Amino acid sequence: MKSMMVKMMVAASLMLAGSASATEMPALAKKHSCVACHTIDKRKVGPAWADVAKMYKGQDAEAKLIAKVAKGGPGVWGTMPMPPNSPTVSDADIKELVKFILAL
Numbered sequence: 001m002k003s004m005m006v007k008m009m010v011a012a013s014l015m016l017a018g019s020a021s022a023t024e025m026p027a028l029a030k031k032h033s034c035v036a037c038h039t040i041d042k043r044k045v046g047p048a049w050a051d052v053a054k055m056y057k058g059q060d061a062e063a064k065l066i067a068k069v070a071k072g073g074p075g076v077w078g079t080m081p082m083p084p085n086s087p088t089v090s091d092a093d094i095k096e097l098v099k100f101i102l103a104l
């Protein structure tokens, strides 16, 4: 039931992402502390998610980014590695977040 609620909230924020210019970090990103290192439009510890979306625009990057978020690692945006998020963050949640990021 709770995960159903979370899914609905993510779906709602995905719909908003298309129209609102000041996109907010989705509830899932707050729940899993992605917000500690990422924002939508400013570089923090990790790259801005809007920049990630720009870099992979037109590419079929979903599977690749799901694997990267799960396993973590450095090299694409600098030498600072992202810590692994799996298995703390479920595969389903990682997928939702990557879809959100690529849709920015």
Ligand code: HEC
Residues within 6 Å of the ligand: 029, 032, 033, 034, 035, 036, 037, 038, 045, 046, 047, 052, 065, 068, 069, 073, 074, 075, 076, 077, 078, 079, 080, 081, 082, 083, 085, 089, 094, 097, 098, 101
């Ligand atoms: C402790 C800080 C930290 C946390 C927490 C974190 N990230 Fe990252 N993230 C980074 C860093 C640093 C990079 C850049 C890695 C690189 O250069 O390859 C990154 C890169 C990324 C990328 C781009 C990967 C690529 O290969 O281009 C995505 C997508 C991403 N993070 C999503 C997430 C999501 C979703 C979460 C929450 C589940 C999250 N991050 C939590 C630090 C973090």
